[in-house]
Amino acid sequence: MPLRTREEFIQSIADLDLQIYMFGEKIDDYVDHPVIRPSLNCIAMTYELAQQPEYQDIMLATSHLTGNKINRFTHIHQSTEDLIKKVKMLRLLGQKTGSCFQRCVGMDALNALWSVTYECDEAKGTDYHERFTRYVQYLQENDLVADGAMTDPKGDRSLPPHQQPDPDVYVHVVERRDDGIVVRGAKAHQTGACNSHEVVVMPTIAMREGDEDFAVSFACPANADGIYYIYGRQSCDTRKLEGNDLDIGNANYGGQEALMVFDDVFIPWEHVFLCGEVEFASPLVERFAGYHRSSYGGCKVGVGDVLIGAASVAAEMNGVAKASHIKDKVVEMTHLNETMFACGIACSAEGVRMPAGNYQIDLLLANITKQNVTRFPYEIARLAEDIAGGLMVTMPSAQDLADEKIGPIVEKYLTGQCDTPTIDRMRILRLVENLTLGTAAVGYRTESMHGAGSPQAQRIMIARQSNLDHKKELAKALAGVGTPWQKEKLKTPAASADA
Amino acid sequence: MSTAARRTVPSGSEDGCGDRTTGPEKVKPPASLSVVYCGGCNPQIDRGAVAAELAGDKASGAAPAGGATAGDGDAGGAAEASATVYLSGCARACASGHRLTSDEPGEVVVAGELVDGRTTPAHDIAATIRQKLKE
Ligand SMILES: Cc1cc2nc3c(=O)[nH]c(=O)nc-3n(C[C@H](O)[C@H](O)[C@H](O)COP(=O)(O)OP(=O)(O)OC[C@H]3O[C@@H](n4cnc5c(N)ncnc54)[C@H](O)[C@@H]3O)c2cc1C
Numbered sequence: 024m025p026l027r028t029r030e031e032f033i034q035s036i037a038d039l040d041l042q043i044y045m046f047g048e049k050i051d052d053y054v055d056h057p058v059i060r061p062s063l064n065c066i067a068m069t070y071e072l073a074q075q076p077e078y079q080d081i082m083l084a085t086s087h088l089t090g091n092k093i094n095r096f097t098h099i100h101q102s103t104e105d106l107i108k109k110v111k112m113l114r115l116l117g118q119k120t121g122s123c124f125q126r127c128v129g130m131d132a133l134n135a136l137w138s139v140t141y142e143c144d145e146a147k148g149t150d151y152h153e154r155f156t157r158y159v160q161y162l163q164e165n166d167l168v169a170d171g172a173m174t175d176p177k178g179d180r181s182l183p184p185h186q187q188p189d190p191d192v193y194v195h196v197v198e199r200r201d202d203g204i205v206v207r208g209a210k211a212h213q214t215g216a217c218n219s220h221e222v223v224v225m226p227t228i229a230m231r232e233g234d235e236d237f238a239v240s241f242a243c244p245a246n247a248d249g250i251y252y253i254y255g256r257q258s259c260d261t262r263k264l265e266g267n268d269l270d271i272g273n274a275n276y277g278g279q280e281a282l283m284v285f286d287d288v289f290i291p292w293e294h295v296f297l298c299g300e301v302e303f304a305s306p307l308v309e310r311f312a313g314y315h316r317s318s319y320g321g322c323k324v325g326v327g328d329v330l331i332g333a334a335s336v337a338a339e340m341n342g343v344a345k346a347s348h349i350k351d352k353v354v355e356m357t358h359l360n361e362t363m364f365a366c367g368i369a370c371s372a373e374g375v376r377m378p379a380g381n382y383q384i385d386l387l388l389a390n391i392t393k394q395n396v397t398r399f400p401y402e403i404a405r406l407a408e409d410i411a412g413g414l415m416v417t418m419p420s421a422q423d424l425a426d427e428k429i430g431p432i433v434e435k436y437l438t439g440q441c442d443t444p445t446i447d448r449m450r451i452l453r454l455v456e457n458l459t460l461g462t463a464a465v466g467y468r469t470e471s472m473h474g475a476g477s478p479q480a481q482r483i484m485i486a487r488q489s490n491l492d493h494k495k496e497l498a499k500a501l502a503g504v505g506t507p508w509q510k511e512k513l514k515t516p517a518a519s520a521d522a
Numbered sequence: 523m524s525t526a527a528r529r530t531v532p533s534g535s536e537d538g539c540g541d542r543t544t545g546p547e548k549v550k551p552p553a554s555l556s557v558v559y560c561g562g563c564n565p566q567i568d569r570g571a572v573a574a575e576l577a578g579d580k581a582s583g584a585a586p587a588g589g590a591t592a593g594d595g596d597a598g599g600a601a602e603a604s605a606t607v608y609l610s611g612c613a614r615a616c617a618s619g620h621r622l623t624s625d626e627p628g629e630v631v632v633a634g635e636l637v638d639g640r641t642t643p644a645h646d647i648a649a650t651i652r653q654k655l656k657e
Contacts, residue, residue, distance in 0.1 A: 103620060142639075373614050376621040378639035385614055490566050490612065 026083075026094060027166045029071040033063060036218055039244075042251035043217050043281075050254070053217060057263045059254070062279035065124040066168055066218045068116060069096055081112040087380075088160045096130045097163045099137050100382040106371035110321035114364065117325020121458065123278035123466030125215025127322060129169030131314035132223040133159055134381060136240065139307045140296050141379035151296045152379070158242055158294065162221065170219035170245065172210040172283060173311060175227045184230065184237040194224060194285055195236040196298065203291040204298060206239065209284045214474075216281045217252050219245045226297070229305035238304045240297035241290045249288040255280035257462040269421035269449060272457025278466040309484070310383060315475035316393030317384040320367015323396050326458065326467050327360040327403055333454045334407040340448045341412060342440040352406045359399040366392035387488040390481040397478045400471045404459040415452040416460070424449065555605045555655075558617045565611025566634040567644045572609060575648035604628060605655050630654050 027035070037054040044050065045058065053059050073082040073094050084098035084105060085091070100106050109130075116124045137159070140151035162169060175184075178192035187193065194208030210216075210224065223242045230238045243250070257278070259271075268274035297303055335353055338344040370388030377383050408415065418437065423429045424446070437445045457463045472478065499505065557573045605628040608618035615622055615633035622639040624631050630651050631638055637650045 374620060375613065375615045375633070376623070378623045382620075490564055493565060 024165050026073055026092070027070055028074060029067040032067055032070045032166075032168075035220065036063065039220065039246040041217055041246050043254060044251065045254035058260055059217065059279065061122070061263065061273070061275055061277035062125065062215065063218050065116075065120045065122050065276050065278070066126050066215060068119050068124060068276075069094065069126050070166075072115070072119065078115065081108045081115060084108075086160075086163050088156065088163065091163070093163045094166055096126045096168070097133070097159070097166065098130070099134055099159060100374075101380075102382055103372055103374045106317070106374045106382055106384055107368055110317065110364070110367040110371055113318055113321025114325040114328070117322045118328050119325075120276040121273050121326055121329040121454070122276040122463050123214060123322065123326075123470060124276075125218060125279060126168055127318045128171030128214050128315065129219065129221070129223055130171075131318055132171035132173070132225060132311055133162070133169065134314050134383070135307055135311035136223070136225070136296055137381045138377040138379040138383065139303055139310060141377075142306070143297065143300055143303045145378075147300060149300070154293055155296050158296075165220075167220040168215070168218065169221040169223045169242070170213055170216045170283075171311070171315075172213055172216070172222050172224045173227050173308070174211050174213075176209055176211045176282075177227065183234060184228075185233040190236075193227070193237045194239065196239050197236075197287065199298075203289055203293075204239070204241070204295060206241065206285050206288050206290060209282060211282055212255070212473075213252075213281050213283045214470075215279055216245070216283050217254065217279060221245060222247075222250070222283070225307050225311055226304040227308065229308060230301040232301065234301050234304075235299040238297060238299055238301045239295070240307065242294045242296070243288060243290055247288050247290075249286040251284050251286070253282040253284070255282065257465045259457075259461040263462075265421070267421045267425075269424070269446070270453060272450075272453035272455075272461055273463060277462050278470075280465065309386065312476050312480065312484075313384055313386045313389040316396075316481065317367055317370045317389040319396040319471065319475060320363050320365075320370070320392040323400055323467065323471055324360050324364040324367070326463070327356070327363070327400065330403060330407050330455070330458045330467070331356045331360060333451055333458065334410040336451050337411045337415075337448075337455060340439045340443045340451060343410075349410055352410055356403045356406050359403050363392065363395050363399055366395055386484065390484040390488070393475055394478060394481045394485065396471045397481070400467050404464075404468060407455050408459055411452055411455045415456045418449060418452060421449075555607065558606060558608045560610040560612075560614075560616035562611055564614070566613075567611060567632075567647065569609045569611055569632075572632065572647050572651075573607075576607065576651060605630070607632060607651055610634065628655070 033054055041053065042049070043053050045056075050056055050059070054063055069082075072078040082095055083092050084095045086093045087099060087101050095109060095112055098105065100109065113127055136155055140155045143149055144152045161167075175193040178187045178189060184190065184193040184195065191208045194206055194210060196204045197207045198205035206224075216222070221242055222245050223240075225240045226238055262270050297307065331353060334356065335344065338349050338353075343349050366388060370384040370392055373385035373388055374382045375385070414437070419429070419433050424433045434445045437448060439448045458467050555576065557576070559569060562569065608615070608624070608629065608631045610617040610631075610633040612634040613636055614620065615631065618624065618631045618633070622631055622633055622636060632647055632651065635642055635644055635647075637647055638654065642650050
């Protein structure tokens with residue numbers, strides 16, 4: 024199948040007839056639901072740009088399995104150049120949507136599983152990699168979206184999976200059959216789950232003896248029997264139900280998260296990629312997290328570009344663009360944003376070819392990237408709010424602006440720099456609000472904090488890979504630690520000057 | 523295998539960073555095993571010690587003449603003829619052009635505590651290389 028168009032993609036998601044619940048109701052026409060549609064438009068952008076020659080250098084890749092041109096989101100990275108292009112692609116999409124465009128989680132899951140299934144087969148004589156290769160080819164040939172499902176609800180964080188009072192808080196195998204397995208549990212915070220054709224499930228933490236039923240990785244169609252979705256709320260989400268674009272800030276695009284429930288779902292062996300090999304849960308988690316942490320050095324930067332632009336336009340509309348402290352704040356935002364990008368590029372450029380033949384980011388630098396991402400978007404958002412002024416959160420509504428009596432008053436008192444129509448000033452301030460504390464802030468702020476692992480998860484990885492012993496040796500060598508002290512050569516500074 | 527930084531250096535220095543007989547291309551030494559070092563900016567293993575152990579001169583601490591070669595003693599033998607060890611100090615694998623394994627026979631890739639992509643404690647690296655070259 025050739026690359027899908029945007030319209031074909033949207034129709035294909037509608038055809039899945041997913042089981043989605045929102046506000047206590049089952050949503051049937053989900054692709055046209057005003058809360059959901061902007062998130063679908065975001066993934067659709069990954070199809071749209073792939074059709075446009077001016078973006079194909081980064082949107083497309085050559086499959087190492089078939090030699091065909093494929094969407095990069097289904098690609099297994101074959102070089103450091105591929106890793107770099109991935110980061111640039113994510114930045115581009117962040118710029119075009121100003122939102123989380125959801126498709127990277129699945130791509131990162133595929134790349135992590137590529138090497139882990141290979142190494143598991145080498146060590147244990149299993150045949151996961153062959154199955155997984157067929158699965159990747161299926162995704163590539165059909166240009167599909169895969170949701171990367173790692174995070175379990177986890178219950179009591181101090182207990183391992185097999186000691187949880189309710190084992191369902193981790194996805195686990197409840198039955199092994201000749202033809203496959205049956206799984207139960209849930210995955211939380213699933214980005215783009217209701218806009219995906221497929222689900223790729225991985226364990227969420229390192230596992231040990233006793234956790235065998237929980238050390239499971241598999242794929243299934245998003246509409247498999249027994250899967251349903253409970254849609255996640257986002258701050259200000261019901262503004263999308265008000266029928267006007269002004270107060271939304273970014274009316275056409277948005278992110279999506281859902282609680283995905285596996286109510287005894289059957290998975291044929293062909294789509295099982297790990298089942299009981301507890302020692303491979305840890306590398307899978309680390310590698311997925313590494314890829315995903317590097318991805319944030321692209322996507323959050325693209326959204327940051329939009330926010331920096333919005334703050335600068337707001338400054339112009341407020342008549343303060345030439346003030347030196349405003350210019351300096353824009354420079355600071357840019358510096359923070361480009362630092363995240365530099366990290367994303369660096370961990371890609373320093374990537375390595377794995378024994379399985381694919382390329383993996385440098386894990387230390389990927390964790391550094393994400394650690395910065397847990398902080399910098401917050402500071403960029405703070406500066407944007409500083410520049411935008413308080414009106415971004417106290418402005419009257421679109422309904423007030425539209426009102427015959429109140430409208431002219433709103434118009435009069437919300438005027439800024441005199442050439443700027445008030446409605447445009449309101450639009451840009453709503454965009455800043457959307458990104459810093461509205462629906463898009465889910466992706467720009469809290470996802471920057473917790474997505475791909477909370478900050479402490481990166482610090483553990485950084486500590487493990489920091490090569491501290493080498494640093495200590497460098498310091499000792501320069502300071503002369505351990506060398507005999509030649510006391511007899513001591514001179515006072517004055518005496519040496521005299522000499 | 524193409525490498526980003528091909529250098530042949532004598533082993534025996536503390537971490538392989540010192541005293542190089544360097545050049546942009548790998549110098550083929552007279553002996554049967556050559557070592558290609560990374561630049562040594564972030565060594566997690568003592569590369570010089572690994573090379574010295576391969577050369578069989580760990581006890582004397584002397585670098586073998588003619589560069590980082592090991593054709594005699596423990597590391598020697600017909601099985602190792604024209605073998606190459608890519609010896610990187612960390613997992614970035616600069617010596618082997620950022621590859622954790624080689625597609626060529628007779629080549630072993632060390633990247634920090636990984637030998638051909640498998641975790642290997644530092645003190646077992648030389649023995650693991652020897653074993654691989656015999657296989
Ligand atoms: C917007 C968004 C999108 C996301 N998208 C996806 C997705 O598409 N796919 C996916 O799989 N996941 C996704 N995630 C999940 C993300 O990976 C998790 O949020 C993250 O791993 C943290 O888990 P948690 O939310 O359960 O928080 P918790 O694990 O409860 O963490 C809360 C705090 O407790 C600390 N903590 C947790 N456990 C321990 C412990 N054992 N000991 C000490 N301290 C501990 C943490 O460090 C943190 O400070 C997304 C998250 C967000 C917010």
